[in-house]
Each structure stands twice: as structure tokens, then as C-alpha cells.
Amino acid sequence: MTRYPITVAASVLALALVVSPSANVQAAELRLLAGGAMSAVWADIKPQFEQASGHKLEIFLGTTPNLIKEATSGKPFDVGVVPVEVMQDASARAKFVASPTIDIAHVGLGVAVQSGAQKPEIGNADALKATLLKAQSIASIPESATGYSIAKVFDRLGITEPMKAKMKAQPNPAQVVAVVAKGEVELGIFLINVLTAPGLEVVGPFPAELQQNVVFTAAIGSETKETTAAKDLIEYLKSPAAVAIIKSKGMNPG
Known part of the structure; x- marks a missing residue:
């Protein structure tokens, strides 16, 4: 998966989210699909992001097959932070925007x-x-x-x-x-x-010669009506506050 460095503008946005809930003109309710192995990360990030941005998160946690099923069920969602294997399923990948995904964490x-x-x-x-x-x-x-x-x-x-x-x-x-x-x-x-x-x-x-990393990557839902808020969430996940949480839960950022 392609990884992008945070631009200056993105860094400013992330800082604005952390400092001021009023950074967003209009609050949104976002439905997130997320890998279950990141549940401890989301337990801390969710309230911090909601307080900082004014947006609200509804999180569906699942394994790769469950996430593929949910993404293709027809039930609306706004953003995903899922194992890259979800994106390797053509039917699920079609439910996200076509642009490259952004890696958030690996372990x-x-x-x-x-x-x-x-x-x-x-x-x-x-x-x-x-x-x-x-x-x-x-x-x-x-x-x-x-x-x-x-x-x-x-x-x-x-x-x-x-x-x-x-x-x-x-x-x-x-x-x-x-x-x-x-x-x-x-x-x-x-x-x-x-x-x-x-x-x-x-x-x-696992020994280094056998180690396998699972990568969790982010993308916006192709049918979301909350594109700006979804982008806010992904940018927040790259902010120092979120990176600190990811590390504290035993995962590696990016």
C-alpha cells in the first residue's frame, strides 16, 4: 500500500483538530469500518477525536471476512481503517474511493x-x-x-x-x-x-526471519456524503496525539 508524508496543510489541520473543536464548521456523524485488532486504539482515539473535531464516530469492528461482508452489504459507511487484505478483495475495494489508501498502523x-x-x-x-x-x-x-x-x-x-x-x-x-x-x-x-x-x-x-506484519490502511467510502469529515479523521490518525496512542497500544504507526 502507498504511504504519503503529511503535508504542511495536513499538519496544520491535525493541530487545529487537537486544539479547537470549532475547527470544523459543521459536525458530522461518521460510520467507520475498523479491524478488530485495533479496538484498544479506537477506545482512546474515538473520544479524543470527537472532542477535538465535534464529529461523532460509530465504529464497526470486525475480522477481514466480516469487514468485506459489511463493506459490500449495501449498508452505508463513510471511512475504513482495515487490514490491507480487505482492499485486496475487488468487491470490497470498489466500495472505497479509487485513490491510494493511507497506512495507519502495523503490528x-x-x-x-x-x-x-x-x-x-x-x-x-x-x-x-x-x-x-x-x-x-x-x-x-x-x-x-x-x-x-x-x-x-x-x-x-x-x-x-x-x-x-x-x-x-x-x-x-x-x-x-x-x-x-x-x-x-x-x-x-x-x-x-x-x-x-x-x-x-x-x-x-515471531522470529525475525518468519515475522509477518498486518497493516491497517485507511480509505474513504465511495458513497459517503461526509467526505470532508472522513478526511479529517484520516488526518487526525496521522497527528502526534493519535500516533502516541497507537504506539502506547503496542502497534507501530504507518
Whole structure:
């Protein structure tokens, strides 16, 4: 995905949004489609953006298949901050403006266990492979951008088939955390920012030679009637205030 540096005008707009809610002449209600792994980010950004801009956000959080379904459902939306895999679906991409998308955040894969459990070795490709083959059960979301990235790692390690019986598919990131925290599933494999949660201990990120980053990218809905407000939101996500929140939640900006 194409990344653009913030122009001077965009920087001024972002600062105006942070400093003064009156920067926008008319407030809007925006419906946002967003990747579920960014839920903690949106929990902090939403009230700050609303206070700074006067706009209101209604957020639909979902996995990649759910976001594609929602984007193509005919239900109106104004802007998306979604995994790039959503944009790789032609039917979903057609529901956004044709201009290049703008990357907002990215984060890599990690492994976690229940708090207090022994941490397995995952420091290199061979160690991670041995740990995965030894595990009795693994929680993740196979039908998601993260799941697709994990599948690529399994393929590179040559363990796609044995992993099928171990995978315990969960409906959303919160459930990945919950089943591992309760001890119902031995390992959680997901985006490392999601795994940094109460009840879990992060073993660490995937080895560098196997790491896969999931990128969340922004675009305006092709049928929105609130183009200016949608642009305001995307510019705000590039502001220092939003970047600080993204970093604080274990994600990398851009």
C-alpha cells in the first residue's frame, strides 16, 4: 500500500483538530469500518477525536471476512481503517474511493501463554516449529488477516497439516485472549498487541526471519456524503496525539 508524508496543510489541520473543536464548521456523524485488532486504539482515539473535531464516530469492528461482508452489504459507511487484505478483495475495494489508501498502523505476530505458565522457546525458526508441534492446542482466528499471515508461517515451516488439528478457531481477538487466560487453550498466536492483555504472558514475537506484519490502511467510502469529515479523521490518525496512542497500544504507526 502507498504511504504519503503529511503535508504542511495536513499538519496544520491535525493541530487545529487537537486544539479547537470549532475547527470544523459543521459536525458530522461518521460510520467507520475498523479491524478488530485495533479496538484498544479506537477506545482512546474515538473520544479524543470527537472532542477535538465535534464529529461523532460509530465504529464497526470486525475480522477481514466480516469487514468485506459489511463493506459490500449495501449498508452505508463513510471511512475504513482495515487490514490491507480487505482492499485486496475487488468487491470490497470498489466500495472505497479509487485513490491510494493511507497506512495507519502495523503490528507483527506473537505467542502468548496463560499467566504463570512456563514459556516455551520461540527464539528462532526451529524453536518455534518445535513449540508449535508440541502444543496441544492453539487459539487464533484463521479466517482473518492475522490468520492468513500465520498460515504463511506454517507453510514456510512445513507444518500446515499437523497444525490443522491443533487450531482452536475463535470469533474475535477478545476470545483469543479469553480462552488462553482461562487455560482452555495452551497457546495464543495472534498480533502481539492483542496478546498483551491481563491473564496472558507474552512469550515474544515471531522470529525475525518468519515475522509477518498486518497493516491497517485507511480509505474513504465511495458513497459517503461526509467526505470532508472522513478526511479529517484520516488526518487526525496521522497527528502526534493519535500516533502516541497507537504506539502506547503496542502497534507501530504507518
